[in-house]
Amino acid sequence: MTRVAAKSRKGKAEDLTIRMGGLAFKNPVTVASGTFGTSDEYADYVDFEKLGAIITKTVTRKPRQGNVMPRIYETPSGMLNSIGLQNKGIDEFVEHKIPFFSRIKTHLIVNIAGETVEDFVALAKRLDPFREVSALELNISCPNVKKGLEFCAKPELAFEVVRACKEATRHPLITKLSPEAHDFLAVAEACVKAGSDALTAINTLKGMAVDVDGRRPRLASIFGGLSGPAIRPIALRYVYEIRKRFDVPVIGTGGIMTAYDALEFIVTGAHMVSVGTANFVNPRASMEVLEGIEKYCLEHGIRSMDEIRGTLKVEGRKEEVPAG
Amino acid sequence: MKTMKMIDEVVTVARNERITPHLYVIAFESERLAHSIQPGQFLQVAVTEDYDPFLRRPFTIYRVLRNRLEILYEIVGQGSEILSRKVRGDRLKVMGPLGNTFSMRMKNRIHVIVGGGVGIAPFIFLGQKIKIDHFLMGARSKKGLLPKSEIGALWSKSRFTTEDGSYGRRGFITECLEEVIKECRHPRRIYLYVCGPRAMMRAVREMTDRHGLEGEASVDERMACGVGACLGCVVETTNGYKTSCREGTVFRLRDLIL
Numbered sequence: 001m002t003r004v005a006a007k008s009r010k011g012k013a014e015d016l017t018i019r020m021g022g023l024a025f026k027n028p029v030t031v032a033s034g035t036f037g038t039s040d041e042y043a044d045y046v047d048f049e050k051l052g053a054i055i056t057k058t059v060t061r062k063p064r065q066g067n068v069m070p071r072i073y074e075t076p077s078g079m080l081n082s083i084g085l086q087n088k089g090i091d092e093f094v095e096h097k098i099p100f101f102s103r104i105k106t107h108l109i110v111n112i113a114g115e116t117v118e119d120f121v122a123l124a125k126r127l128d129p130f131r132e133v134s135a136l137e138l139n140i141s142c143p144n145v146k147k148g149l150e151f152c153a154k155p156e157l158a159f160e161v162v163r164a165c166k167e168a169t170r171h172p173l174i175t176k177l178s179p180e181a182h183d184f185l186a187v188a189e190a191c192v193k194a195g196s197d198a199l200t201a202i203n204t205l206k207g208m209a210v211d212v213d214g215r216r217p218r219l220a221s222i223f224g225g226l227s228g229p230a231i232r233p234i235a236l237r238y239v240y241e242i243r244k245r246f247d248v249p250v251i252g253t254g255g256i257m258t259a260y261d262a263l264e265f266i267v268t269g270a271h272m273v274s275v276g277t278a279n280f281v282n283p284r285a286s287m288e289v290l291e292g293i294e295k296y297c298l299e300h301g302i303r304s305m306d307e308i309r310g311t312l313k314v315e316g317r318k319e320e321v322p323a324g
Numbered sequence: 325m326k327t328m329k330m331i332d333e334v335v336t337v338a339r340n341e342r343i344t345p346h347l348y349v350i351a352f353e354s355e356r357l358a359h360s361i362q363p364g365q366f367l368q369v370a371v372t373e374d375y376d377p378f379l380r381r382p383f384t385i386y387r388v389l390r391n392r393l394e395i396l397y398e399i400v401g402q403g404s405e406i407l408s409r410k411v412r413g414d415r416l417k418v419m420g421p422l423g424n425t426f427s428m429r430m431k432n433r434i435h436v437i438v439g440g441g442v443g444i445a446p447f448i449f450l451g452q453k454i455k456i457d458h459f460l461m462g463a464r465s466k467k468g469l470l471p472k473s474e475i476g477a478l479w480s481k482s483r484f485t486t487e488d489g490s491y492g493r494r495g496f497i498t499e500c501l502e503e504v505i506k507e508c509r510h511p512r513r514i515y516l517y518v519c520g521p522r523a524m525m526r527a528v529r530e531m532t533d534r535h536g537l538e539g540e541a542s543v544d545e546r547m548a549c550g551v552g553a554c555l556g557c558v559v560e561t562t563n564g565y566k567t568s569c570r571e572g573t574v575f576r577l578r579d580l581i582l
Contacts, residue, residue, distance in 0.1 A: 037553035041570070044330045065565060072548050072556035074379045079548060083555045086565065228378060257375065280549040281370070281380055283332060283419065 014297040015304045018052065020249040020271045021172030021197030023134055025052040025107060028266060028305055029290040032253045032276030033058055033111035033137060033176070034083070035227075036286075039100050045283035050290060052272060053107035056097065058139050060112070061119050063089035073209045073218040078228025078255065079277060080207055082221040085113060085142060090126055098132050107134035109174065115147045117164050124168040136171050138162065138196075141178030141203035143225045149206075152178040155190035162194035174251060176200035179234055188242050198249040198271070201238040205231055227277040229255035236268055243269030243310060257285065259292020266293075269310035330551075332419040333357070337410045338392060343474060345467035347442065348408055349386065351394045352416065358391045360421055363428070363450035364542055364574045367395075367420035368550040371406045380419070381407070382547045382569070384446045396445040398468070422550050423573045426517055427540060428454050433515040436460065436504055436539075438497055438528055440520020441468050446542055447517060451478050458483070458504050462497030462524065466490040498527045505535055515539055516577065526582040533578075541580060542573045 016027035030053040036042060038057050048054060066086025073080045087093075093110075101108045110133050112123040120138065127133050140151035140158060151157045162175055175191040177184065179202045188199055204225025209218040235254025242250055252265030253274040262273040278285035302308050335352040342348050357367070368380040381403040386396035399405050410416070426446070436458040437447045444461050448470075451459070459478045462485040463469045469491055472479050483500040484492025493499060497520075505511050516539025518528050525541050532539060545557040545568045552570025559568050560581040566572060 035553065037549075037551065041549075041551045041553040045332065066555060066558070069558060069560075070546060071558070072546060072554065074377060074548075076378075077375070078378055081548070081554065081556060086555050086558070229375070280554055281375060281378060283549075283551065 014294065014302060016052075016294065016297070018271050018305055021135055021174065023107060023172060025272065027052040027290060027293070028270075028272040029262065029286055029293065030055055030109070030251065030272055030274045031279060031286050032274040033139065035276040035279045038087070039097065042279065042283055046287055048104045049106050051106050051286060053109050053134065054101065054104065055109040055137055055274060056093075056101070056111050057087060058085050058111045058113045058142065059087055059090050059093045059097075059123065060085060061090055061114060061122055063087065063092070068220040070218065070220055071224070073224065075207070075209055075226065075228075076230060078226055078230035079280075080209055080219060080224030080226055081204070082219045082224035084221070090123055094126065094130075098130055102132035108132055109135045109137050111137040111139050111176070113139035113142055117161050120161050121164045121168045124165040124171070128169040128171060133171060135174055135197070136165065136169065137174045137176055137200060138165060139176050139203070141176050141180070143178070143180060143204060143206040143223065149178055149180055152181045152187055155183065155186040158187045159190040159194045162191050162196045166195035172197040174198040174200055176203055177238070178203045179205050179231075179238060184238060185241060185245060188246060188248075192246050192248045196248070198251060199242060200251040200253060200274070201242055202231070202235045202254050205234065227255070229257055229261075231255050232261060232264075236264055239265055239270050240268050240312070256289065257282070259289050259296060262289045262293060263296060263308070266305070266309050267312050269312065271305075271309065330420060330422065331356075332417060334415050334417050337412055337414045337416060339412060340408070340410045342408075344469065344471060346398050346463075347468065347470065348397050348399070349394050349474075350397065350407060350410060351392050352418075353391045354393060354418070355391045357418070357420060358388050358393055361385050361388065361393070362421065362425035363453055364426040364446050365421040365423050366550075366569075366573065367393075367418045368422060368547075369395075369407070369419075370417040371403050371410075373415075373417070377402045377406070379403075379548055380550065382422070382550055384542070384573070385449050386445045387448050388452065396442060396448075396470075398442045419550065423569055424571070426450055426542070426574050427515075430454075430515050432513060434458070434508060434510070434513045436501070436514050436516050438501055438516060438518045438520070438524075440497060440524040443520030443524075443542075443544065444470060446519060448474070448478075450517060456481060460484075460497050460500045460504070462486070462500070462520070464488060496527065497524060498531055501528065501531060505531075505537070511535060511537065516541075518542070518577065519544070522582060525580075529577055529580065529582050539577045540574050541577050543568045543575065543580070544573070545569075
């Protein structure tokens, strides 16, 4: 682990640190919830301490068995999943996962989800005393569980859950948004008004695939969340729209495979980027994204992330509703 | 728990051959993998460099000869089709060794292999490590059975079934297993190693329950990450869902809910 860190520190002058939600991150690269295992699954490939933060797989109040099989299906430039938030619940998380992650010297962002506002509040309260936890990511956007998208469907519900969590914890809150929201920007605005310190854009898109010969849906739960490079342009558009309208830090996520992909988000205005599905096909993806960003900054004389973030030039370009 | 650091490595194809109308063997050299991988473990293979198809494909190891590793496969979709077109000198990215292994320290046991189709793959490798007493293989037709040249010394211990009767006994491999159990003077000493289609494994499982036999099975689920992160490949066990890639692919037969 330390060997990798030492190697890439050699002769590096640029500063990749980020400030977000009152926290200082050593660099803008993190990993998306649910794509990085629950503990040391990637320890052989990734130097955890090099990451700007680790975002955990979603934790719920009670253990969840998850959905029945089949749960995944490969699609063009991506995949569908309907894992269904399988996890061992908050008690196990507090007992085993926090001690595990506390040994890793980087920010721990715990992703939480509930079926009710009370669930979210209970989770936020439970995690509040832990100094090992840097922030909470509110998953109000999972397409794979009953009521998963409900909080993201209506701005007033999103407001209610974020506000309630804000009152329940001192941890900074990051709300993860769904591209499935009827009025995405209204939901984003509600989250910001309710006190969300940052937003994550985007969660997966609900999709499906069909076995023609068998006349059956490929997934047992019919629908699944689409992730991977297939959704990157959509994620990028939402990051753009949020940053244009609101002064709130954004974690950009959706199909980031390379440093170039990550820089697309950063130039568009994202403070941080999270590498998700790419971890499944290239376990070193997060490290390669980080190394690539460092290299790009070095080669282009970029001395801090402030010098590149949100530098998208749109003069002479006009937003149009795509026709045809 | 983990003994060996997993890495992702680029290997060069040494051989890629169609050994029967339905089965292929691809071989490559990797000193590190050849010396560390164990029967039942698998590799996550990227069949292209450009993420198209997007996911890697899991393949168990079929045989290890010095530094050379071999994979037995059949064409089932886009990934294996691309793999079948690889020629000597082509490169592949392989990650591993992944998953757990078959038990190999059973004393006083009669080791019985039950393989269905390409599910026979890990047992040639297992046969390199432990003594095998019965080698049972079933397939739809002769086209999916391993030829004698591949089975080598295990040939004298082999029994075959095909669904169409084109080779060996016509029917299912469970009939051969029934035969082995009947012939055996100490059936309780039988230890089964099973891999194949779900229906076959279910049938074998029913027989083991009926005869009070023990054994283990390697399951073959669709996978994404291969390291236990995505939870896409879980199998149902008496102790809840388990990841077939990390907690498997080998499970005790009696623990599996098939």
